[in-house]
Amino acid sequence: MDVFEAIETRQSIRKFKSDDVSDKTILQFLDMARKAPSAENSQPWEFIIIRDSEIRNRIIETLETAVKDETLKKFVTEFLAPMVSKAVGFQVPAEALIKGAGYYPLHNAPVLIAVCMKDPRPVIKSFGEEYDKYKDLTFIWFVLSIGAAIENILLSAVSKGLATCWTSSAMFAEEKVKKILEIPEDVRLLSIIALGYPNRIPSKISKKPLKEIVYLDNYLKVHPSFLR
Numbered sequence: 447m448d449v450f451e452a453i454e455t456r457q458s459i460r461k462f463k464s465d466d467v468s469d470k471t472i473l474q475f476l477d478m479a480r481k482a483p484s485a486e487n488s489q490p491w492e493f494i495i496i497r498d499s500e501i502r503n504r505i506i507e508t509l510e511t512a513v514k515d516e517t518l519k520k521f522v523t524e525f526l527a528p529m530v531s532k533a534v535g536f537q538v539p540a541e542a543l544i545k546g547a548g549y550y551p552l553h554n555a556p557v558l559i560a561v562c563m564k565d566p567r568p569v570i571k572s573f574g575e576e577y578d579k580y581k582d583l584t585f586i587w588f589v590l591s592i593g594a595a596i597e598n599i600l601l602s603a604v605s606k607g608l609a610t611c612w613t614s615s616a617m618f619a620e621e622k623v624k625k626i627l628e629i630p631e632d633v634r635l636l637s638i639i640a641l642g643y644p645n646r647i648p649s650k651i652s653k654k655p656l657k658e659i660v661y662l663d664n665y666l667k668v669h670p671s672f673l674r
């Protein structure tokens with residue numbers, strides 16, 4: 447499978463078979479992750495392979511409690527649900543998003559991979575206030591780098607017939623989940639990837655066409671390929 451086919455085939459899968467995935471295979475994917483580009487070659491990523499069902503259950507229970515938060519409900523109802531509905535072209539009820547859609551993939555995947563990032567901001571802060579303006583910039587660079595590493599995992603997995611779902615709902619209770627995983631204070635937990643063999647493959651979700659997202663030379667100029 448070449449990279450184009452892997453990109454075309456990949457989709458978020460939320461139901462997995464119980465078949466195990468070997469450590470050798472997982473490490474192969476993580477080996478691809480560490481080869482991703484990163485800002486200043488910072489390689490800010492670290493990974494925790496989660497196989498222990500008790501740890502998994504504690505994470506899920508923590509998230510179940512976290513989504514009961516009233517502010518979160520308001521945020522999902524007023525911001526996330528309308529945004530998701532617009533992107534997919536049909537009405538997605540806020541309750542569906544709140545009721546576990548976010549962490550649902552974590553339930554049945556045989557393997558979870560927690561993706562951690564060393565937060566650069568405390569170190570920058572220690573250099574003094576004059577560098578303060580670079581704090582957010584560096585943070586964004588690091589997060590972008592993490593995204594590249596995660597995509598390498600997803601594409602490697604699909605090329606080997608495995609399925610994934612990239613989730614970041616653990617961030618709703620990041621501190622609590624970090625405690626479960628013994629992640630130190632200066633390390634962020636940005637995502638948990640659900641990994642396994644696909645059980646149910648849903649129809650592909652729609653994506654915006656190129657003509658809606660590509661401009662030429664400036665943001666106001668439609669690319670001539672899309673002028674009719």
Ligand SMILES: Cc1cc2nc3c(=O)[nH]c(=O)nc-3n(C[C@H](O)[C@H](O)[C@H](O)COP(=O)(O)O)c2cc1C
Nearest residue numbers: 456457458547548549551611612613614615616651
């Ligand atoms: C940063 C990020 C966070 C995501 N968090 C979740 C999540 O918490 N739960 C979930 O089920 N899917 C999550 N997804 C998957 C998206 O919902 C999915 O990628 C999107 O709907 C497009 O579908 P596709 O992956 O099948 O193309 C996340 C994806 C990204 C990139």
